[in-house]
Amino acid sequence: MVYFTPGPAQLYPTVAGHLQTALDKQIFSQSHRSQAFKDLYQRADVALRALFGLPDDYAIYFTGSATEIWERSLQSLTAQNTFHLVNGSFSKKYLDHAKWLGRNAQVAEVPFGQGFYAQDLQVPAGTELLAVTQNETSSGVCMPVTDLHTLRQAFPEPLLSVDMVSGAPYAAIDFSKIDMAFFSVQKGFGLPAGLGVWLVNERCRQKAATLEGRQYTGGHYSIAALQDQYQQFQTPCTPNVLGIYLLTHVVEDMLAKGIDVIRKETEAKAQQLYSFLEESEHFAPFVSEPAHRSPTVVVANVLDKPASEVITALKAKGLVVGSGYGAFKDKQIRIANFPAIYQEKIDILVNELGIL
Amino acid sequence: MVYFTPGPAQLYPTVAGHLQTALDKQIFSQSHRSQAFKDLYQRADVALRALFGLPDDYAIYFTGSATEIWERSLQSLTAQNTFHLVNGSFSKKYLDHAKWLGRNAQVAEVPFGQGFYAQDLQVPAGTELLAVTQNETSSGVCMPVTDLHTLRQAFPEPLLSVDMVSGAPYAAIDFSKIDMAFFSVQKGFGLPAGLGVWLVNERCRQKAATLEGRQYTGGHYSIAALQDQYQQFQTPCTPNVLGIYLLTHVVEDMLAKGIDVIRKETEAKAQQLYSFLEESEHFAPFVSEPAHRSPTVVVANVLDKPASEVITALKAKGLVVGSGYGAFKDKQIRIANFPAIYQEKIDILVNELGIL
The missing domain is CATH 3.40.640.10 (Type I PLP-dependent aspartate aminotransferase-like (Major domain))
Structure with missing residues (x-):
């Protein structure tokens, strides 16, 4: 996982x-x-x-x-x-x-x-x-x-x-x-x-x-x-x-590795995630102001089904994402983009989100 | 160690x-x-x-x-x-x-x-x-x-x-x-x-x-x-x-293993340690009242040399004992008799203390 x-x-x-x-x-x-x-x-x-x-x-x-x-x-x-x-x-x-x-x-x-x-x-x-x-x-x-x-x-x-x-x-x-x-x-x-x-x-x-x-x-x-x-x-x-x-x-x-490298990688992966969310028909970035979108914790609205279905489907592929917090539990997913999550894992996640 | x-x-x-x-x-x-x-x-x-x-x-x-x-x-x-x-x-x-x-x-x-x-x-x-x-x-x-x-x-x-x-x-x-x-x-x-x-x-x-x-x-x-x-x-x-x-x-x-077994083993090992200390010419139990001697933390006075010498000599044999606490740092050693310390380890420690 x-x-x-x-x-x-x-x-x-x-x-x-x-x-x-x-x-x-x-x-x-x-x-x-x-x-x-x-x-x-x-x-x-x-x-x-x-x-x-x-x-x-x-x-x-x-x-x-x-x-x-x-x-x-x-x-x-x-x-x-x-x-x-x-x-x-x-x-x-x-x-x-x-x-x-x-x-x-x-x-x-x-x-x-x-x-x-x-x-x-x-x-x-x-x-x-x-x-x-x-x-x-x-x-x-x-x-x-x-x-x-x-x-x-x-x-x-x-x-x-x-x-x-x-x-x-x-x-x-x-x-x-x-x-x-x-x-x-x-x-x-x-x-x-x-x-x-x-x-x-x-x-x-x-x-x-x-x-x-x-x-x-x-x-x-x-x-x-x-x-x-x-x-x-x-x-x-x-x-x-x-x-x-x-x-x-x-x-x-x-x-x-270099903290500058880690920061650049984090920004590139975040960009990839937010771009996907903006272009998707099924997901959207929760945070509307781009400057306030966290590069490290990406929150997505799930537009056309309960978030739990997305979470379950991803889990079956070996990918565990977080649920929305509190009242948003079944409307959102949260995706951590921490240094331990390498680029290839983001590629896999974005690909799976795209074909859900 | x-x-x-x-x-x-x-x-x-x-x-x-x-x-x-x-x-x-x-x-x-x-x-x-x-x-x-x-x-x-x-x-x-x-x-x-x-x-x-x-x-x-x-x-x-x-x-x-x-x-x-x-x-x-x-x-x-x-x-x-x-x-x-x-x-x-x-x-x-x-x-x-x-x-x-x-x-x-x-x-x-x-x-x-x-x-x-x-x-x-x-x-x-x-x-x-x-x-x-x-x-x-x-x-x-x-x-x-x-x-x-x-x-x-x-x-x-x-x-x-x-x-x-x-x-x-x-x-x-x-x-x-x-x-x-x-x-x-x-x-x-x-x-x-x-x-x-x-x-x-x-x-x-x-x-x-x-x-x-x-x-x-x-x-x-x-x-x-x-x-x-x-x-x-x-x-x-x-x-x-x-x-x-x-x-x-x-x-x-x-x-x-059984908590009763662990307690009996603890008492037997404690008895062995305190008996050794009582009989030794170089060590003595710090606690004089037998009923108040802890079975799990055994403190010994070191009678004829600085405790640090005992600690160093034992360490060379792969045995790490604690120093005395605070003002007793160089007058005492402390020996934990916890469940992780099996009988054979106590045997080895008592033997080494005996030939120091």
């Missing part, structure tokens, strides 16, 4: 080999307080810095999930006012976390399937954190990175927090123009689920320091605690070492 | 095979919202219920770590008063979490290397949660399960929360006499780290319900949210499916 699902997703082709090597070397029996683990964390750090072109002041923390980072970022970085761009289920969940934590959470909202135009947005003065979902996994809407940078220019005060869960590593964000970003590994990195990665700059750490002792900032998972451990390439509690090991090696594989 | 370290630890012998099967079946690409995942969670549930003899009213939740459960249990189950039995680094961390969360955290403390006698304890009226570390990984002190049951008889009011991180699955707790327990999988279950397991009874859920809406109970990770998802064998966020898969299969392997 080839998994075109938007996470958990097709494993990156090198995962099985790395896992076998790790078992042979007994990596998963080594103490997370050992030099061997510190070396692994440092190696992950070097690889991720190179992949994202991170400025020197960024730190890299590991959590159990990206969901956890919604909560921890709000606990460590905000006392009162947050602002959320909501256009789908995952951007709404960041907002939910802010409400649960009792924050004064303001929102700009557009309908499912639409994106934001940075120049039209107004963010209230006094906003501590501006939460943007760079790629909405539920609707297949992305925010072009240039708009992210425009947001920062227009609103330099709030910390700019970017959920790039299903956009990484494709999205070529200039990290000097945001303050933090996060993702989980079971999407664009093609890894088993169970690890969140949090990229945090000095400006975040300074803000976090002002809140320490004044509110609950997350205990063992506060930015202060994570940073304290990070300085020795350690973690506050026993982490998902297997996930960190695989991430490190897959990122190194991606670097060997 | 054989890892006698108290977590991460020697992998259970069947882990590599299960991992290969899961890769072949592409388990880690399947959606965590699929029926296949629900079936896996249900299978984990059945297996863990059988292993621990859980009463029907218990639910089983998954988290990123046992550390997270310290925090989540306090958020969901307490508004004000907690009481902690502290006799080592890990019991102290549960207390730390309570203080960070602003609870009125009371404590009974005994020196490192000592345990508690249930009949001597006094727990203040009004205590909401009584936190007990059944097996202190740092010092090798355990609380016999009969004392746990005595505690419940003497103090029926507070919720009795049992950290059995390095005691499970050996500790034969009567779960009708406690209210919740938790562990991580990289110790007694011999799995890669990155998964916490939380066993929660109806009494906890009732208490949690009284706090919902009155305080922050953990958002996506509150008992209410976890229970809501658990009822369909789902999780609030994408879980460590690989960890859940391996746990399920290793627990089934343990059930096939």
